[in-house]
Amino acid sequence: MVSNKKFMVSLATAATLAGAGYVTVQNVVPNVGIQNVQAASAINDYIANNNIQPVSIQYEEGTFSNWFGYDNGVGKPEGVVVHETATPGATARNEVTYFNREWQNMYSYVHAFVDNNEIINIHNTDYGVWGAGPTANGKYIQIELCEVNSTDAFARSISNDAYYIASKLIQYNLPFTPGTTVLSHNDVSQRYGDTNHTDPVGYFSSWGYSMDQFYELIGQYYNNLKNNGSVTNGGGNSTNPDTDTGVTDSNTINVNNANGDYVPIVAFQDDGSVKNITNRALMNKTPWYTDKTRESNGVTYRRVATNEWVSTQYVI
Ligand SMILES: [Zn+2]
Numbered sequence: 001m002v003s004n005k006k007f008m009v010s011l012a013t014a015a016t017l018a019g020a021g022y023v024t025v026q027n028v029v030p031n032v033g034i035q036n037v038q039a040a041s042a043i044n045d046y047i048a049n050n051n052i053q054p055v056s057i058q059y060e061e062g063t064f065s066n067w068f069g070y071d072n073g074v075g076k077p078e079g080v081v082v083h084e085t086a087t088p089g090a091t092a093r094n095e096v097t098y099f100n101r102e103w104q105n106m107y108s109y110v111h112a113f114v115d116n117n118e119i120i121n122i123h124n125t126d127y128g129v130w131g132a133g134p135t136a137n138g139k140y141i142q143i144e145l146c147e148v149n150s151t152d153a154f155a156r157s158i159s160n161d162a163y164y165i166a167s168k169l170i171q172y173n174l175p176f177t178p179g180t181t182v183l184s185h186n187d188v189s190q191r192y193g194d195t196n197h198t199d200p201v202g203y204f205s206s207w208g209y210s211m212d213q214f215y216e217l218i219g220q221y222y223n224n225l226k227n228n229g230s231v232t233n234g235g236g237n238s239t240n241p242d243t244d245t246g247v248t249d250s251n252t253i254n255v256n257n258a259n260g261d262y263v264p265i266v267a268f269q270d271d272g273s274v275k276n277i278t279n280r281a282l283m284n285k286t287p288w289y290t291d292k293t294r295e296s297n298g299v300t301y302r303r304v305a306t307n308e309w310v311s312t313q314y315v316i
Contacts, residue, residue, distance in 0.1 A: 002109070046152075054162070054221075055117065057121055061122065063100040069126075078139040080140055080169065082200055082214070083110065083131065083132070083142060084185075086203070087146070087147065108130050109129045110143060111131075112143045112164060114164060115160070116148050125172075129142055133189075133192060145157060162218045170222065187211075227280060252288065255285075255315055257284055262283060262284060264314075268294065294309065
């Protein structure tokens, strides 16, 4: 949900530094109180197993006419806030129509609405909106997830939501750091105290879903988009969830191959052995979001995509 505090304050913020074609995480504010990613999500598995693909982002300028830059400047958001509309039955298109008509009365506006069928971006994300209180409005892109009525629709809607978020992180050369560059409105309320909203936590839980599981999905999309421009959450062979060891931890790793031009990756086979992936690799000295650890033949690997793993010998 959006909130109606429209006034901004300026706060000094940690810089996130972008290089040519990749990002660094050395200046990112450390995560505080972010729980580890949960092992399994039936919804994420459903998305992977059914090869659900996000739709493309529609850009159409809305009526919001209060143009202001972020604390760090125009075109310098620090991340994305995840909202949920709490309006059963309203599609993304319904919400766009409503907010374009009523924002001056509600003192609220967001960058985008997403449902199971559409991703509609209605305000240039180089500029801020009025969605989560004055502090967050000066820092973050804000997207509203619309409520749907079936598991399939929910899976499609969060696929679209995750894709939009991952795309925006990459557009602005931001790392994916759960709880820092991607936050729930609930996180914003707890961190800054400007609002008391808790979305989308309650709506997610009504589907047996959590922010940690959503972070896992965003991380997959983010890595795949960065690695090969793909919007799928798979990379070649899909992993059978039952064969994963289930050892999970939320983390960002930096990888480098001191003896080569790139960092090789592998895929796990059904028998637990690994096979080199020969057509893709990770750039040296790049950060990757990882959510699982697995071993083969005494070598420990960290997962960077659905079935793409990097040996910890390259983690620096
Ligand atoms: Zn909200």
